[in-house]
Amino acid sequence: MPSFDPLSGGSPLVSGGYPPPFEGRRGLTFSVARPDEAGMRQLSSRLGRFSIVALTVLVASACSVGGRTAAAGHRLIRVNERDFQITVAPTYVPAGDVELVVRNQGPDTHELIIVRSRARLPLRRDGLTVDERALDAVTVASLDGAGPGAVRRKRLHRAPGRYELFCNMAGHFMAGMRGELVVD
Ligand SMILES: [Cu+2]
Numbered sequence: 814m815p816s817f818d819p820l821s822g823g824s825p826l827v828s829g830g831y832p833p834p835f836e837g838r839r840g841l842t843f844s845v846a847r848p849d850e851a852g853m854r855q856l857s858s859r860l861g862r863f864s865i866v867a868l869t870v871l872v873a874s875a876c877s878v879g880g881r882t883a884a885a886g887h888r889l890i891r892v893n894e895r896d897f898q899i900t901v902a903p904t905y906v907p908a909g910d911v912e913l914v915v916r917n918q919g920p921d922t923h924e925l926i927i928v929r930s931r932a933r934l935p936l937r938r939d940g941l942t943v944d945e946r947a948l949d950a951v952t953v954a955s956l957d958g959a960g961p962g963a964v965r966r967k968r969l970h971r972a973p974g975r976y977e978l979f980c981n982m983a984g985h986f987m988a989g990m991r992g993e994l995v996v997d
Contacts, residue, residue, distance in 0.1 A: 887912045887968065890994065892978060894923040897988035899978055905995045908973045912966060913954075919961025923980045923990065927954040927969075930977035930993065934986075941984045958982060971996040 887910035893900045895918040917923050926943070928934070929951040935944040945952070953976065954967055973996050980990035 889914060892916070892925065892992065893918055894925065894980060894990065895919060896921050897980075897985055897990045899925075899980065899990050899992035901978060901992040901994050904993060905997065906971070908971055908996050910968065910970050911996075912968045915956060915959075915965045915967065917959050917961055917963045921985075922958040922960050922982065923985065924958040924982060925954070925956040925965075925978060926952065926981055927976055927978050927994075928952050930975045934977065934979070939983075941987055943979060943981050943986050945981060973997055 888906050890906060890911050890913050891900075891902045892913055892915045893902075894915065913927075915925050926945065926948075928948045935947045936942065937944045945955075953971075954969060956965055956967060959965060976994040976996065978992040978994060979986045982990075
């Protein structure tokens with residue numbers, strides 16, 4: 814063991830007084846570390862089980878909410894807008910009546926336009942905004958700009974297909990304000 818530490822060869826202090834306590838400390842470290850590691854493994858597996866249980870509960874409650882909404886005649890789709898993204902939940906719904914709840918989380922004003930999505934939405938000459946006129950035939954809803962904190966509801970009857978939701982305030986679409994909804 815002394816050869817392990819290059820310093821221990823020359824120094825009388827290290828070779829004389831320190832090696833025994835050093836080994837002792839190493840022994841102590843090992844004997845303490847093992848139960849700790851085992852405890853950590855146990856704890857993390859417990860946490861793992863807990864998060865699986867929590868996830869199951871979340872999924873179960875989300876399903877029951879969806880079930881109640883479907884029973885009421887239309888499905889709720891939550892659309893959250895913020896600088897600069899759009900989140901849609903759920904992103905997949907069966908065909909039929911849906912109600913969009915569009916929440917602007919700010920800090921900017923945002924609008925929402927929903928079109929049957931294409932591979933790529935056409936841009937205006939400015940290169941920053943979507944050419945809405947070119948999308949007239951496939952536009953299913955259009956909500957004007959609303960300020961931060963605004964919550965708007967929109968009922969729609971959706972046919973199967975892929976839909977793209979976007980904000981067309983200058984630059985917002987290009988900055989990432991787009992979302993997708995699949996109706997099957
Ligand atoms: Cu926007």
